[in-house]
Amino acid sequence: MNGSAIVFWSVFTLSGIWMQNIIPGVDFLAPGLVLCLQEEKWTVSAWLGLAWLFIQEGTGSLAFGTGLLWYGALVGLYYFGHWLFEAKNFLFMFILGICLGVLHLVLSQVMAVLQDWTLPLDRVLVEGFLQALIFPVEWGLIYLIYNHLPDNPHAV
Amino acid sequence: MDALASYTGLEFAKWVLAPGKWTASRVTSFWDRYVYFVGVREENDSLRAKLDEATRELALLREKAAEAERLAKILTIRPPVGWSRQGARVVSRRLGPNAALETVLLDKGSLDGLAVNTPVIGAEGVIGRVLRLSPSASTVLLITDPNSRIPVTSQKNRTQGILKGEGPNREMVVQYVSLGAPLDAGELLVTSGLAGIFPKGLPVARVTEVGRTGSSLFQTVYAEPLFSPRRLEEVALLAKNPEEQNGRTSGTEAGDMDGDAFGEPPPEPHVDASVPNPAESAPAADASRHGRAGAQKRAKPAGNGQ
Numbered sequence: 330m331n332g333s334a335i336v337f338w339s340v341f342t343l344s345g346i347w348m349q350n351i352i353p354g355v356d357f358l359a360p361g362l363v364l365c366l367q368e369e370k371w372t373v374s375a376w377l378g379l380a381w382l383f384i385q386e387g388t389g390s391l392a393f394g395t396g397l398l399w400y401g402a403l404v405g406l407y408y409f410g411h412w413l414f415e416a417k418n419f420l421f422m423f424i425l426g427i428c429l430g431v432l433h434l435v436l437s438q439v440m441a442v443l444q445d446w447t448l449p450l451d452r453v454l455v456e457g458f459l460q461a462l463i464f465p466v467e468w469g470l471i472y473l474i475y476n477h478l479p480d481n482p483h484a485v
Numbered sequence: 486m487d488a489l490a491s492y493t494g495l496e497f498a499k500w501v502l503a504p505g506k507w508t509a510s511r512v513t514s515f516w517d518r519y520v521y522f523v524g525v526r527e528e529n530d531s532l533r534a535k536l537d538e539a540t541r542e543l544a545l546l547r548e549k550a551a552e553a554e555r556l557a558k559i560l561t562i563r564p565p566v567g568w569s570r571q572g573a574r575v576v577s578r579r580l581g582p583n584a585a586l587e588t589v590l591l592d593k594g595s596l597d598g599l600a601v602n603t604p605v606i607g608a609e610g611v612i613g614r615v616l617r618l619s620p621s622a623s624t625v626l627l628i629t630d631p632n633s634r635i636p637v638t639s640q641k642n643r644t645q646g647i648l649k650g651e652g653p654n655r656e657m658v659v660q661y662v663s664l665g666a667p668l669d670a671g672e673l674l675v676t677s678g679l680a681g682i683f684p685k686g687l688p689v690a691r692v693t694e695v696g697r698t699g700s701s702l703f704q705t706v707y708a709e710p711l712f713s714p715r716r717l718e719e720v721a722l723l724a725k726n727p728e729e730q731n732g733r734t735s736g737t738e739a740g741d742m743d744g745d746a747f748g749e750p751p752p753e754p755h756v757d758a759s760v761p762n763p764a765e766s767a768p769a770a771d772a773s774r775h776g777r778a779g780a781q782k783r784a785k786p787a788g789n790g791q
């Protein structure tokens with residue numbers, strides 16, 4: 330990973346946390362994980378994924394393991410979809426976004442039931458919808474930025 | 486000849502010089518005005534800059550004044566005997582996809598002496614309790630969350646019940662208020678202080694509606710929180726003093742507070758004997774009491790009771 334990529338992922342992480350502060354319930358780091366899987370070595374994805382996992386688990390209120398399931402499912406969906414679609418296709422990202430939106434709804438409800446909690450369904454539904462909407466758009470944006478980095482050998 | 490010379494030579498000289506003079510005066514006047522306007526413009530620019538600076542300073546001072554007013558309100562909270570108070574700022578609200586509960590993030594953590602279940606109050610009343618901790622930050626579960634339950638007593642009639650959140654922008658519900666128990670709309674609900682998380686007598690909510698539905702054995706009571714979750718900026722955290730934790734632990738429950746922490750007169754200690762003690766009857770409150778004994782790092786939200 331070169332210098333500009335380090336700066337990119339650092340700025341992305343900070344911006345993601347700020348965006349999560351503005352729009353609660355939506356994961357702004359998930360598109361970064363997919364981009365990382367597409368563009369970086371697997372070790373970079375693993376370290377960044379681990380860091381983001383701790384951020385999501387630490388700031389969340391659900392029991393530990395929710396983030397693990399969340400990012401695990403995202404990586405699984407990505408590799409599964411990778412066989413069926415072109416990995417850098419916007420349609421694939423759109424479908425992945427819908428899957429994440431549904432996953433947010435299912436995972437929140439399942440974890441809430443397991444912890445004997447009650448969650449407002451309408452709020453979780455809105456969050457799932459926003460996640461599905463934001464994921465492909467954000468991925469497209471960071472994909473463009475990443476591929477315009479000065480030290481990127483595949484720069485557009 | 487002299488007259489002729491006057492009528493010709495003088496007149497000619499006048500006609501030669503006058504336009505020049507007029508032009509010179511005009512040019513001079515124009516130049517003076519130009520120089521003057523340049524000066525005015527410079528002065529205008531300078532004044533504009535000063536005005537912008539003054540406007541910024543005024544906005545900053547207004548913000549400081551509003552903050553000072555809010556902090557002063559928090560400072561008016563008198564901590565109960567045996568409890569100490571410290572202020573904290575709200576850094577964020579719900580954060581991330583796993584933030585399922587109604588929470589806020591504070592800039593104080595375990596290094597500041599906080600512990601799980603530390604009561605969090607605002608100028609108006611109880612806000613919630615600490616749910617999770619890190620060295621310099623903490624997550625607070627708001628009383629408006631559907632998983633929050635607090636045993637409360639009405640300030641005037643001393644009717645007891647369990648206050649349960651119903652989510653953001655929704656009225657809270659007071660559960661287990663028996664049919665015969667007196668309770669008025671507009672009455673203030675205060676913490677009953679029966680299990681030790683919150684000191685007794687802290688204002689929590691105000692009753693908005695009292696009624697009954699169907700064949701229920703309990704009244705249907707709605708209440709509104711005393712704070713607006715969207716407008717939370719600074720809060721106060723209450724911590725038991727060390728000597729209080731080591732020694733006189735039972736004092737907190739019974740008569741730790743002489744009155745409300747918000748300067749109101751102490752309520753009459755009359756409790757309606759016909760009303761069952763909700764903190765003892767409610768499983769949620771029991772769960773919370775048992776949970777506290779385990780000194781857990783992440784509190785169980787259900788049973789925000791005392």
